[in-house]
Amino acid sequence: MVRVGIDVGGTGIQVGVLDQKNRILAEESIPTNTSIPFSEQIHQLATCIFTAVASAGVKMDRVESVGAGIPGIANMSTGVIIKCPNMGWYHVPFRGELQKYFQVPILIDNDANVAALAESVAGVSAGTSSSVFITIGTGIGSGIILNGKIWSGFHGIGSELGHVILDLDGVPCSCGNHGCLERYCSATALIRMGREAVQNCPESLILKSVSGNPDRINARTVIDAAREKDPVAVEVYDRYIQYLSQAIANVVNLIDPEIIVLGGGVSKAGDFLLDAIRKTFPKYVLYDDQPMPDIRLAVLGPEAGIIGAAMLS
Numbered sequence: 001m002v003r004v005g006i007d008v009g010g011t012g013i014q015v016g017v018l019d020q021k022n023r024i025l026a027e028e029s030i031p032t033n034t035s036i037p038f039s040e041q042i043h044q045l046a047t048c049i050f051t052a053v054a055s056a057g058v059k060m061d062r063v064e065s066v067g068a069g070i071p072g073i074a075n076m077s078t079g080v081i082i083k084c085p086n087m088g089w090y091h092v093p094f095r096g097e098l099q100k101y102f103q104v105p106i107l108i109d110n111d112a113n114v115a116a117l118a119e120s121v122a123g124v125s126a127g128t129s130s131s132v133f134i135t136i137g138t139g140i141g142s143g144i145i146l147n148g149k150i151w152s153g154f155h156g157i158g159s160e161l162g163h164v165i166l167d168l169d170g171v172p173c174s175c176g177n178h179g180c181l182e183r184y185c186s187a188t189a190l191i192r193m194g195r196e197a198v199q200n201c202p203e204s205l206i207l208k209s210v211s212g213n214p215d216r217i218n219a220r221t222v223i224d225a226a227r228e229k230d231p232v233a234v235e236v237y238d239r240y241i242q243y244l245s246q247a248i249a250n251v252v253n254l255i256d257p258e259i260i261v262l263g264g265g266v267s268k269a270g271d272f273l274l275d276a277i278r279k280t281f282p283k284y285v286l287y288d289d290q291p292m293p294d295i296r297l298a299v300l301g302p303e304a305g306i307i308g309a310a311m312l313s
Protein backbone atom coordinates (compact mmCIF):
# COMPACT_ATOMS: atom_id res chain seq x y z
CA MET A 1 0.00 0.00 0.00
CA VAL A 2 1.05 3.62 -0.56
CA ARG A 3 0.02 6.98 0.86
CA VAL A 4 -0.20 10.31 -0.91
CA GLY A 5 1.18 13.49 0.67
CA ILE A 6 0.33 16.96 -0.62
CA ASP A 7 2.27 20.11 0.25
CA VAL A 8 0.18 23.16 -0.57
CA GLY A 9 2.20 26.34 -1.07
CA GLY A 10 1.72 29.85 -2.38
CA THR A 11 3.79 29.19 -5.51
CA GLY A 12 3.22 25.50 -6.13
CA ILE A 13 1.55 22.32 -4.90
CA GLN A 14 3.82 19.28 -4.48
CA VAL A 15 2.45 15.77 -4.49
CA GLY A 16 4.39 12.72 -3.28
CA VAL A 17 3.61 9.02 -3.23
CA LEU A 18 5.19 7.23 -0.27
CA ASP A 19 5.62 3.58 0.58
CA GLN A 20 5.17 2.12 4.04
CA LYS A 21 8.77 2.91 4.98
CA ASN A 22 8.09 6.60 4.19
CA ARG A 23 10.22 6.49 1.06
CA ILE A 24 9.13 8.78 -1.78
CA LEU A 25 8.32 6.65 -4.82
CA ALA A 26 7.24 9.51 -7.08
CA GLU A 27 6.78 13.26 -6.99
CA GLU A 28 4.78 15.64 -9.14
CA SER A 29 3.87 19.29 -8.83
CA ILE A 30 1.55 21.90 -10.26
CA PRO A 31 1.85 25.69 -10.05
CA THR A 32 -0.55 27.41 -7.70
CA ASN A 33 -3.36 29.01 -9.69
CA THR A 34 -5.69 31.10 -7.56
CA SER A 35 -7.41 32.72 -10.56
CA ILE A 36 -9.58 29.67 -11.35
CA PRO A 37 -12.55 28.41 -9.29
CA PHE A 38 -11.78 26.23 -6.27
CA SER A 39 -13.40 23.13 -7.81
CA GLU A 40 -11.14 23.56 -10.85
CA GLN A 41 -8.05 23.90 -8.63
CA ILE A 42 -8.99 20.63 -6.94
CA HIS A 43 -9.58 19.00 -10.33
CA GLN A 44 -6.00 19.94 -11.33
CA LEU A 45 -4.71 18.64 -8.00
CA ALA A 46 -6.56 15.33 -8.47
CA THR A 47 -5.08 14.99 -11.96
CA CYS A 48 -1.61 15.64 -10.49
CA ILE A 49 -2.21 12.91 -7.88
CA PHE A 50 -3.30 10.41 -10.57
CA THR A 51 -0.11 11.20 -12.52
CA ALA A 52 2.09 10.81 -9.41
CA VAL A 53 0.50 7.48 -8.47
CA ALA A 54 0.92 6.21 -12.04
CA SER A 55 4.58 7.25 -12.15
CA ALA A 56 5.12 5.44 -8.83
CA GLY A 57 4.07 2.33 -10.74
CA VAL A 58 1.12 1.51 -8.47
CA LYS A 59 -2.60 1.16 -9.10
CA MET A 60 -5.07 3.60 -7.55
CA ASP A 61 -6.60 0.88 -5.36
CA ARG A 62 -3.25 0.63 -3.53
CA VAL A 63 -3.63 4.19 -2.19
CA GLU A 64 -4.76 4.02 1.43
CA SER A 65 -4.92 7.71 2.31
CA VAL A 66 -4.37 11.22 1.01
CA GLY A 67 -2.96 13.85 3.37
CA ALA A 68 -2.44 17.55 2.83
CA GLY A 69 -0.32 20.13 4.64
CA ILE A 70 -1.65 23.65 4.15
CA PRO A 71 -0.32 27.10 5.07
CA GLY A 72 -3.41 27.78 7.16
CA ILE A 73 -6.00 26.10 9.36
CA ALA A 74 -8.71 23.53 8.72
CA ASN A 75 -11.55 21.92 10.60
CA MET A 76 -10.25 18.35 10.87
CA SER A 77 -13.69 16.80 11.43
CA THR A 78 -15.46 18.45 8.47
CA GLY A 79 -12.44 18.71 6.17
CA VAL A 80 -13.24 22.35 5.48
CA ILE A 81 -10.23 24.67 5.12
CA ILE A 82 -11.13 27.67 7.25
CA LYS A 83 -8.36 30.06 6.38
CA CYS A 84 -5.49 29.73 3.93
CA PRO A 85 -4.64 33.29 2.81
CA ASN A 86 -1.80 32.40 0.38
CA MET A 87 -4.26 30.35 -1.66
CA GLY A 88 -7.22 32.69 -1.23
CA TRP A 89 -9.09 29.79 0.44
CA TYR A 90 -11.65 30.72 3.08
CA HIS A 91 -14.19 28.11 4.24
CA VAL A 92 -13.63 25.86 1.22
CA PRO A 93 -14.71 22.17 1.29
CA PHE A 94 -11.25 20.70 0.54
CA ARG A 95 -12.03 17.15 1.63
CA GLY A 96 -15.52 17.17 0.11
CA GLU A 97 -14.20 18.30 -3.25
CA LEU A 98 -11.23 15.90 -3.29
CA GLN A 99 -13.45 13.04 -2.12
CA LYS A 100 -15.16 13.20 -5.55
CA TYR A 101 -11.95 11.69 -6.96
CA PHE A 102 -10.63 9.56 -4.08
CA GLN A 103 -12.71 7.31 -1.84
CA VAL A 104 -10.02 6.97 0.85
CA PRO A 105 -9.47 8.93 4.09
CA ILE A 106 -8.44 12.53 3.29
CA LEU A 107 -6.56 14.27 6.09
CA ILE A 108 -5.59 17.94 6.41
CA ASP A 109 -3.27 19.76 8.81
CA ASN A 110 -1.11 22.84 9.00
CA ASP A 111 2.14 22.67 7.00
CA ALA A 112 4.44 23.34 9.98
CA ASN A 113 2.60 20.64 11.94
CA VAL A 114 3.11 18.05 9.20
CA ALA A 115 6.80 18.96 8.88
CA ALA A 116 7.09 18.53 12.66
CA LEU A 117 5.42 15.13 12.36
CA ALA A 118 7.74 14.07 9.53
CA GLU A 119 10.86 14.99 11.50
CA SER A 120 9.52 13.20 14.59
CA VAL A 121 8.88 9.96 12.69
CA ALA A 122 11.56 9.86 9.97
CA GLY A 123 13.87 12.76 10.73
CA VAL A 124 16.12 14.26 13.38
CA SER A 125 13.59 13.98 16.23
CA ALA A 126 12.69 10.33 15.49
CA GLY A 127 12.38 8.31 18.67
CA THR A 128 11.56 11.29 20.89
CA SER A 129 8.20 11.59 22.64
CA SER A 130 8.04 15.39 22.61
CA SER A 131 9.44 17.81 20.08
CA VAL A 132 8.85 21.28 18.73
CA PHE A 133 9.69 22.13 15.14
CA ILE A 134 10.34 25.77 14.24
CA THR A 135 10.63 26.79 10.62
CA ILE A 136 12.47 30.06 10.06
CA GLY A 137 11.67 31.50 6.65
CA THR A 138 9.64 34.44 5.38
CA GLY A 139 7.64 33.97 8.57
CA ILE A 140 7.93 31.66 11.57
CA GLY A 141 6.01 28.38 11.56
CA SER A 142 5.92 25.88 14.38
CA GLY A 143 4.61 22.42 15.13
CA ILE A 144 4.33 20.66 18.47
CA ILE A 145 4.51 16.86 18.75
CA LEU A 146 3.44 15.35 22.06
CA ASN A 147 3.49 11.57 22.58
CA GLY A 148 3.89 11.03 18.86
CA LYS A 149 0.90 13.16 17.91
CA ILE A 150 0.47 16.68 16.56
CA TRP A 151 -0.81 19.08 19.22
CA SER A 152 -2.41 22.09 17.59
CA GLY A 153 -4.73 22.91 20.45
CA PHE A 154 -8.29 22.14 21.51
CA HIS A 155 -9.76 24.27 18.70
CA GLY A 156 -6.96 23.58 16.20
CA ILE A 157 -5.68 27.16 16.18
CA GLY A 158 -2.66 26.74 18.43
CA SER A 159 1.09 26.28 18.07
CA GLU A 160 1.44 29.65 16.29
CA LEU A 161 4.77 30.59 17.84
CA GLY A 162 5.30 33.24 15.14
CA HIS A 163 2.44 35.32 16.51
CA VAL A 164 3.35 35.19 20.17
CA ILE A 165 3.64 38.89 20.95
CA LEU A 166 6.96 40.20 22.26
CA ASP A 167 6.37 43.95 22.14
CA LEU A 168 3.10 45.87 22.51
CA ASP A 169 4.37 48.77 20.42
CA GLY A 170 6.60 46.68 18.19
CA VAL A 171 6.94 46.17 14.45
CA PRO A 172 3.57 45.78 12.64
CA CYS A 173 2.78 42.18 11.63
CA SER A 174 0.86 40.83 8.63
CA CYS A 175 -1.68 39.44 11.13
CA GLY A 176 -2.76 42.93 12.18
CA ASN A 177 -1.02 42.96 15.57
CA HIS A 178 2.23 44.63 16.51
CA GLY A 179 5.42 43.10 17.86
CA CYS A 180 4.80 39.46 16.88
CA LEU A 181 7.77 37.15 17.35
CA GLU A 182 8.11 36.49 13.61
CA ARG A 183 8.78 40.21 13.04
CA TYR A 184 12.07 39.65 14.97
CA CYS A 185 13.00 36.03 14.31
CA SER A 186 12.17 35.35 10.64
CA ALA A 187 14.44 35.74 7.61
CA THR A 188 12.34 38.80 6.80
CA ALA A 189 13.32 40.28 10.17
CA LEU A 190 17.01 39.60 9.62
CA ILE A 191 16.81 41.33 6.23
CA ARG A 192 15.01 44.33 7.75
CA MET A 193 17.60 44.61 10.52
CA GLY A 194 20.43 44.33 7.95
CA ARG A 195 18.95 47.06 5.75
CA GLU A 196 18.44 49.38 8.72
CA ALA A 197 22.00 48.83 9.92
CA VAL A 198 23.67 49.68 6.62
CA GLN A 199 21.85 53.02 6.34
CA ASN A 200 24.30 54.51 8.81
CA CYS A 201 27.22 52.23 7.95
CA PRO A 202 27.64 52.21 4.17
CA GLU A 203 31.14 50.74 4.59
CA SER A 204 29.66 47.46 5.85
CA LEU A 205 30.53 44.24 4.04
CA ILE A 206 26.76 43.59 3.91
CA LEU A 207 26.36 46.47 1.47
CA LYS A 208 29.58 45.71 -0.43
CA SER A 209 28.44 42.15 -1.09
CA VAL A 210 25.30 43.45 -2.84
CA SER A 211 27.16 46.10 -4.87
CA GLY A 212 25.74 48.88 -2.73
CA ASN A 213 22.08 48.03 -3.41
CA PRO A 214 20.25 47.49 -0.08
CA ASP A 215 17.24 45.99 -1.92
CA ARG A 216 19.42 42.99 -2.74
CA ILE A 217 20.22 42.22 0.92
CA ASN A 218 18.88 38.83 1.95
CA ALA A 219 19.27 36.70 5.08
CA ARG A 220 22.30 34.96 3.65
CA THR A 221 24.03 38.26 2.85
CA VAL A 222 23.83 39.26 6.52
CA ILE A 223 24.81 35.81 7.83
CA ASP A 224 27.79 35.50 5.47
CA ALA A 225 29.05 38.98 6.42
CA ALA A 226 28.71 38.07 10.11
CA ARG A 227 30.76 34.92 9.45
CA GLU A 228 33.42 37.19 7.94
CA LYS A 229 33.32 39.20 11.19
CA ASP A 230 32.09 42.40 9.56
CA PRO A 231 31.33 44.53 12.67
CA VAL A 232 27.94 45.78 11.45
CA ALA A 233 26.81 42.31 10.42
CA VAL A 234 28.05 40.81 13.70
CA GLU A 235 25.98 43.33 15.65
CA VAL A 236 22.85 42.60 13.60
CA TYR A 237 23.36 38.85 13.81
CA ASP A 238 24.01 38.92 17.56
CA ARG A 239 20.79 40.81 18.13
CA TYR A 240 18.91 38.40 15.86
CA ILE A 241 20.33 35.48 17.87
CA GLN A 242 19.08 37.10 21.10
CA TYR A 243 15.56 37.32 19.65
CA LEU A 244 15.61 33.75 18.35
CA SER A 245 17.01 32.53 21.67
CA GLN A 246 14.15 34.25 23.49
CA ALA A 247 11.69 32.53 21.17
CA ILE A 248 13.27 29.17 21.96
CA ALA A 249 13.35 29.93 25.69
CA ASN A 250 9.64 30.78 25.51
CA VAL A 251 9.02 27.33 24.04
CA VAL A 252 11.12 25.70 26.78
CA ASN A 253 9.40 27.65 29.55
CA LEU A 254 5.97 26.69 28.22
CA ILE A 255 6.42 23.14 26.93
CA ASP A 256 9.89 21.86 27.93
CA PRO A 257 10.20 19.45 24.97
CA GLU A 258 12.88 16.82 24.62
CA ILE A 259 14.16 18.38 21.40
CA ILE A 260 13.66 21.57 19.37
CA VAL A 261 14.21 21.26 15.63
CA LEU A 262 15.06 24.25 13.45
CA GLY A 263 14.16 24.26 9.75
CA GLY A 264 13.51 26.76 6.96
CA GLY A 265 15.86 29.02 5.00
CA VAL A 266 17.77 30.53 7.94
CA SER A 267 18.60 27.05 9.28
CA LYS A 268 20.88 26.63 6.25
CA ALA A 269 23.37 28.72 8.26
CA GLY A 270 24.07 25.36 9.95
CA ASP A 271 26.48 25.22 12.88
CA PHE A 272 26.99 28.99 12.76
CA LEU A 273 23.35 29.32 13.84
CA LEU A 274 23.21 26.24 16.05
CA ASP A 275 26.31 27.07 18.12
CA ALA A 276 25.11 30.64 18.75
CA ILE A 277 21.60 29.51 19.75
CA ARG A 278 22.80 26.68 22.00
CA LYS A 279 25.08 29.11 23.81
CA THR A 280 22.49 31.85 24.20
CA PHE A 281 18.99 30.46 24.81
CA PRO A 282 19.54 28.86 28.27
CA LYS A 283 20.07 32.26 29.89
CA TYR A 284 16.44 33.13 29.04
CA VAL A 285 15.04 29.87 30.49
CA LEU A 286 13.61 30.10 33.99
CA TYR A 287 15.20 26.91 35.34
CA ASP A 288 18.50 27.51 33.56
CA ASP A 289 20.48 25.19 35.85
CA GLN A 290 18.37 22.20 34.76
CA PRO A 291 18.88 19.98 31.68
CA MET A 292 17.97 21.78 28.44
CA PRO A 293 16.34 20.38 25.30
CA ASP A 294 18.60 19.40 22.46
CA ILE A 295 18.57 21.96 19.61
CA ARG A 296 19.06 20.36 16.20
CA LEU A 297 18.65 21.18 12.52
CA ALA A 298 15.89 19.59 10.46
CA VAL A 299 17.18 16.87 8.15
CA LEU A 300 14.29 16.19 5.77
CA GLY A 301 14.48 19.50 3.89
CA PRO A 302 11.66 20.75 1.65
CA GLU A 303 10.28 17.22 1.28
CA ALA A 304 9.24 17.17 4.96
CA GLY A 305 5.94 18.67 3.77
CA ILE A 306 4.86 15.78 1.57
CA ILE A 307 6.36 13.16 3.88
CA GLY A 308 4.51 14.51 6.93
CA ALA A 309 1.26 14.99 4.99
CA ALA A 310 1.38 11.35 3.91
CA MET A 311 1.87 10.33 7.57
CA LEU A 312 -1.38 12.02 8.70
CA SER A 313 -3.96 9.59 10.06
Ligand SMILES: [Zn+2]
Pocket residue numbers: 162163173174175176177180
Ligand atom coordinates in the same frame (compact mmCIF):
# COMPACT_ATOMS: atom_id res chain seq x y z
ZN1 LIG B 1 1.44 38.41 13.91
